[in-house]
Amino acid sequence: MKKRNCKVLLITAIMLPGLMSVFSTRLTIAQSVPQSPQAHQESERHYGRLRINAERGLKVNLGNRTTGRITVNGWDRDVIEAQSVSERGDEVVIMTRGGDPGTKALFLKADYADLDQPAVPTSLVPAPPLIDGKPLKVHLEINLPRNVEIGLIQVWRSEVQVTGMKTPIAVSGDQSSVILKGTGAVAVRTRSGNVEVEDANGTIEVGTTSGAVRVRNVRGSVRVVSISGPIEIKCSRGSTRVANTEAPIELINIDGEVDAVTTNSSVRFAGPLREDGRYDLKSMSGKVEMILPDNTPGFDATLSSYGGVIETDFDLRMKSPVSDGTQQRRMVGHFGNGKARITLDSFEGFVRLTKGLSGSMPRCN
Amino acid sequence: MRCDDCQLIIEGYFDGELKESTALRVRRHLDGCPSCSRLLQNLTAEHAVYVASRSEILIRPDLWSGVRSRLTSEQQPEPLGALERPQTWLSSAFVLPRISGLTAVALVIVAVGMTMLLMRYLDRSLGDRRLTSVSESAPKAASAMPEGQAVPEPEPLVAGPRRSPEAKQNTGTKTTNESIVAGSKLKRPSRRFETIGKTKTPEQLVREAEQKYLTAIAMLSRTVERKRARLDLATLTKLEQALASIDRTIADTRKAVRQHPDDPVAVQFMLTAYAKKVDVLREMVDY
Numbered sequence: 001m002k003k004r005n006c007k008v009l010l011i012t013a014i015m016l017p018g019l020m021s022v023f024s025t026r027l028t029i030a031q032s033v034p035q036s037p038q039a040h041q042e043s044e045r046h047y048g049r050l051r052i053n054a055e056r057g058l059k060v061n062l063g064n065r066t067t068g069r070i071t072v073n074g075w076d077r078d079v080i081e082a083q084s085v086s087e088r089g090d091e092v093v094i095m096t097r098g099g100d101p102g103t104k105a106l107f108l109k110a111d112y113a114d115l116d117q118p119a120v121p122t123s124l125v126p127a128p129p130l131i132d133g134k135p136l137k138v139h140l141e142i143n144l145p146r147n148v149e150i151g152l153i154q155v156w157r158s159e160v161q162v163t164g165m166k167t168p169i170a171v172s173g174d175q176s177s178v179i180l181k182g183t184g185a186v187a188v189r190t191r192s193g194n195v196e197v198e199d200a201n202g203t204i205e206v207g208t209t210s211g212a213v214r215v216r217n218v219r220g221s222v223r224v225v226s227i228s229g230p231i232e233i234k235c236s237r238g239s240t241r242v243a244n245t246e247a248p249i250e251l252i253n254i255d256g257e258v259d260a261v262t263t264n265s266s267v268r269f270a271g272p273l274r275e276d277g278r279y280d281l282k283s284m285s286g287k288v289e290m291i292l293p294d295n296t297p298g299f300d301a302t303l304s305s306y307g308g309v310i311e312t313d314f315d316l317r318m319k320s321p322v323s324d325g326t327q328q329r330r331m332v333g334h335f336g337n338g339k340a341r342i343t344l345d346s347f348e349g350f351v352r353l354t355k356g357l358s359g360s361m362p363r364c365n
Numbered sequence: 366m367r368c369d370d371c372q373l374i375i376e377g378y379f380d381g382e383l384k385e386s387t388a389l390r391v392r393r394h395l396d397g398c399p400s401c402s403r404l405l406q407n408l409t410a411e412h413a414v415y416v417a418s419r420s421e422i423l424i425r426p427d428l429w430s431g432v433r434s435r436l437t438s439e440q441q442p443e444p445l446g447a448l449e450r451p452q453t454w455l456s457s458a459f460v461l462p463r464i465s466g467l468t469a470v471a472l473v474i475v476a477v478g479m480t481m482l483l484m485r486y487l488d489r490s491l492g493d494r495r496l497t498s499v500s501e502s503a504p505k506a507a508s509a510m511p512e513g514q515a516v517p518e519p520e521p522l523v524a525g526p527r528r529s530p531e532a533k534q535n536t537g538t539k540t541t542n543e544s545i546v547a548g549s550k551l552k553r554p555s556r557r558f559e560t561i562g563k564t565k566t567p568e569q570l571v572r573e574a575e576q577k578y579l580t581a582i583a584m585l586s587r588t589v590e591r592k593r594a595r596l597d598l599a600t601l602t603k604l605e606q607a608l609a610s611i612d613r614t615i616a617d618t619r620k621a622v623r624q625h626p627d628d629p630v631a632v633q634f635m636l637t638a639y640a641k642k643v644d645v646l647r648e649m650v651d652y
Contacts, residue, residue, distance in 0.1 A: 245636065246565075
């Protein structure tokens with residue numbers, strides 16, 4: 001047994017760089033930076049609500065001169081409606097048409113209106129108007145046909161909210177919080193901004209330095225990488241791969257393969273197992289816990305901890321003798337049909353495989 | 366550098382918050398890009414607006430002389446009643462410079478003393494609680510856990526009741542098949558979700574995580590060293606080759622993290638390599 005383990009380890013160690021390159025496939029949003037309007041392109045400044053017919057194959061890029069919000073709402077009309085608003089009322093939307101000969105692009109950006117000149121409020125305002133000594137925030141609100149492609153939304157502090165779009169959404173922000181609901185595939189990168197994704201169809205990729213990440217009701221694979229942001233994935237129907245350094249990882253009702261790694265924090269999984277699923281939860285010094293319903297059909301489990309405690313409520317048929325020394329504890333066992341494969345490991349933390357009441361388990365809508 | 370990239374960080378450049386190398390790249394781009402230069406000019410103009418708005422509330426020097434003369438006229442003594450005299454004396458005692466200085470010193474001493482007493486009391490009570498929590502959940506892990514990060518009690522969803530601390534201290538692994546606790550439900554650690562990681566910078570956290578792996582590696586390496594004689598030469602050579610390969614990966618990924626300390630992907634890359642080394646050493650310990 002030990003020799004077999006050794007061989008497996010050797011192979012994995014040699015293949016490590018390859019494995020890790022797969023693990024660390026980078027977010028590709030940086031490669032799809034939108035084409036900002038070139039100098040030769042004509043920009044029009046609109047005051048009040050702007051309506052444009054959405055042409056087939058149109059790509060829309062969005063921006064905000066200010067730190068105000070960008071809100072996109074998908075609707076079932078072939079019209080694009082855009083409006084900039086602030087606490088003063090209507091502001092200006094800058095519209096720029098462009099793109100390559102093959103593609104049509106539209107750039108919409110929020111800007112200040114010149115309210116000192118009511119006759120021509122669309123005049124360029126060189127410096128931002130101040131409210132209570134702070135630059136005014138202008139919010140860009142857009143209604144788009146659901147199938148219109150949106151280019152990378154690149155912001156610094158602006159909040160981004162996108163709802164009801166069928167197309168993929170990519171957002172790159174720094175301190176911006178990002179909320180995406182009912183969209184296609186998602187790729188988000190922030191530094192400290194929180195990210196919330198709900199009801200998305202397609203692959204979800206989120207990378208953040210310290211923002212919190214919440215993903216719910218998604219039908220694609222999920223990949224989240226963070227340094228110090230907590231991660232919560234609930235009701236995902238694809239494979240889920242998450243990693244962080246600090247802050248809890250919470251996985252609830254994941255119907256796919258699971259791979260969760262953290263260094264200093266806890267990892268917790270709650271929900272039923274997929275019959276032939278693979279579940280790897282690992283922490284360096286935090287607690288690792290898996291809560292399965294009491295009607296779980298079966299699994300093969302490897303529970304290990306170098307310096308922590310291992311516990312299980314399931315009556316496992318041991319595959320190998322329980323290593324129960326003062327250090328390096330390991331329990332390899334089989335339960336029921338043994339089809340799913342569970343690996344729970346914490347170097348110096350608490351490892352627990354818990355039996356929960358099936359009626360009390362969290363549910364998905 | 367492209368205009369998009371420049372415009373994203375131009376505020377940081379203007380505020381002098383960028384790294385020198387990034388600032389240099391922005392400066393070079395600005396030299397050749399009129400539109401971005403215009404943006405910088407706009408920012409400068411905005412800043413001027415701020416400065417102007419701040420200077421509007423500057424106090425003119427003649428205002429002070431007016432205030433002073435009004436104060437002097439208001440300080441004329443007025444005749445006092447029998448009851449008002451002790452009150453006036455009491456209140457004036459605290460505004461005398463000599464006495465208020467002494468009072469301030471006394472107040473500081475009292476405040477420091479009270480704070481120390483309070484801290485000692487809190488330390489004692491928190492320490493007790495922490496000790497209980499750690500001994501209940503993971504006695505072996507307690508020494509290696511960061512202070513205050515005791516493993517919390519398992520959530521009430523569980524089917525089996527918790528074992529006593531004594532039982533847990535006796536053995537590390539245990540299978541429990543006991544009565545089901547009804548009516549319990551999953552509790553989300555929402556408070557932790559909001560607070561953890563806010564006090565330390567990501568770079569500090571990464572350094573701490575790295576240190577944690579290094580400590581584990583050092584500890585395991587010592588154990589492996591003691592057991593070295595039990596390993597046959599061929600196995601030992603292969604394992605050492607594997608460790609050397611992992612070390613090279615660690616070195617490469619560390620370099621990437623040093624260059625991009627905020628990049629979560631680079632950080633996870635590095636920590637995965639460390640974790641793999643820990644795994645290999647743990648297997649060697651099992652031999």
